[in-house]
Amino acid sequence: MSEQVRTRFAPSPTGQLHIGGVRTALFSWLHARHFGGKFILRVEDTDAERSTDENTEQILASMKWLGLDWDEGPFFQSERLDLYNSYIRKLLDEGKAYWCECPPEVLEEKRGQALKDGKKPKYDGTCRNKGLGPGPGRVVRFVMPDTGVTSFNDMIKGTISMENEELDDLILLRSDGMPTYNLTVVIDDATMNITHVIRGDDHVNNTPRQVKIYEALGFELPLFAHVPMILGPDKTKLSKRHGATSVIAYQDMGYLPEALVNYLVRLSWSHGDQEIFTRDELITYFDIHNVGRSAAVFNPEKLLWLNHHYIKTGDPARLADLLTVFIRERGYPVPDAEYLRKVVIDIRERTKSLDDMLDFGGFYFHEVDPPDELKQQHFTPDLAKVFEDLIQGFGQTDLTDRAKAEEVVKTVIDQYAMKFKTIAQPMRVALTGKTVSPGLFEIISTLGKDQVLPRLQKALAFMKSQESGQ
RNA sequence: GUCCCCAUCGUCUAGCCUGGCCCAGGACACCGGCCUUUCACGCCGGCGACAGGGGUUCAAAUCCCCUUGGGGACGCCA
Helix, strand or coil: CCCCCEECCCCCCCCEHHHHEEEEEEEEHHHHHCCCEEEEEECCCCCCCCHHHHHHHHHHHHHHHHCCCCCCCEEEEEHHHHHHHHHHHHHHCCCEEEEECHHHHHHHHHHHHHCCCCCCCCCCCCCCCCCCCCCCEEEEEEECCCCEEEEEEECCCCEEEEEHHHHCCCCEEEECCCCCCCHHHHHHHHHHCCCCEEEEHHHCCCCHHHHHHHHHCCCCEEEEECCCCCCCCCEEEECCHCCCEEEEHHHHHHCCHHHHHHHCCCCCCCCCCCCCCCCCHHHHHHHHHCCCCCEEEEHHHHHHHHHHHHHHCCCCCHHHHHHHHHHHHHHCCCHHHHHHHHHHHHHHCCCCHHHHHHHHHHHHHHCCCHHHHHHHHHCCHHHHHHHHHHHHHHHCCCCHHHHHHHHHHHHHHHHHCCCCHHHHHHHHHHHHHHHCCCCCCHHHHHHHHHHHHHHHHHHHHHHHHHHHHC
16 A cells, blocks of 8 residues: 555646636645645646647646646647557447437437436437447547446545436447547546546536446546635636736736635635645645535635735745736836845735735836825925925935934924824825825835925925915 | 535634534634834734524534525546
């Protein structure tokens, strides 16, 4: 039993990698890493109609972004057609599969009729004993037993059994010559020596069928683990109509990969009351047996909270680096790394995503011109003298030293017997163009003389113009 | 409709397997308060759940059954 653990993730490149998919990938990856096993990536691209290279590339990019590295692959099913065909031939030779000529339209009609009659829509076996050979428009079907029960043990859900009469003669080979999912997944998992098949809950019903294929092919069964679905707020399977669901979308919105991973891993899985996990902790604590059995509702707010957590606690230099993409996107020039690092430290407590950082801290990247309303309200003529003194004081001070900047302000307000409160907001508006911002001295120190002085001067000019205008 | 699965605060969950420590703990969100140069952060407090009904037992969120509710699957998609 010292068999090495081998898990896989098998996305279909018919769309972008989505939240539900990665969570499954994450569990699978974690399971392999926990046991020091191998994680294999396999692209299931037998749906020639909808699979695209672009999707494949984006999926791989998303996996890398999240740090879900794989040890083998990516393998492409479209390159393994010969393998599948040899097994189909074997099944045909052994009488475990047969050719079928039923036209799709007829099948569809029968299905619709059965559904309407309240019966199970299942292939009626019309061609099962016709002894047909290959031909245009024909497919190969698997001979499913009509009686008996098929059951398997699921690591998450326990024993699941199904009456064989519920199963029908599924198609193994399409009329276009491409094999179908239920066949390829079995052949691949078996030949790639996958020990633990970890996949979405929506595959539970397929599993008994696949078990039959495993048996027909003489393969040993892997262990199965079906992870619960992720639902939207309306409790239906999470999909595009619930809003952003692709990994890329979250990346673009300024989410950190560690936040997404941490959020996703806590859906249907937990380790006591712990909410925050480092990657190493996840690897040591993760146990597939601790995955719950019920579906989870995706909660964007908790994801945001985690993102904020990682922004607050992450390395500012790294965050600064990640931020450059977002700065360019807004068309601002990218400041030097040290300046950016200070910006991050100034604003990280008030911004929950990288994108948010630009919304909130835009004034760090461009000149400001406060709205008239704020100017009228805060740049009152009586403050002109104070601002003059502040400008003079700042001009002679090393503003990178926050304490010194603070000293300047203290001296000035003492001189006028003012409270700091009185000039705080006017200064804030002058420096940021807004009434909400990081602490003034943080801003001053980060902005530096070059930006602080002109902004205060601009405010001062407004104060004076108000004075003379009256 | 049929089959499969699921069921603790609005949401994610601990506890359930190995009944008593649970008149149910944590987290997000929300609401108050403190801190304070704004806003945040932080800290303190509050609101808030064992779906219902039967059993079993001295004792049930925990075990069993039924009901109800929810989800998923019924493709020449994966």
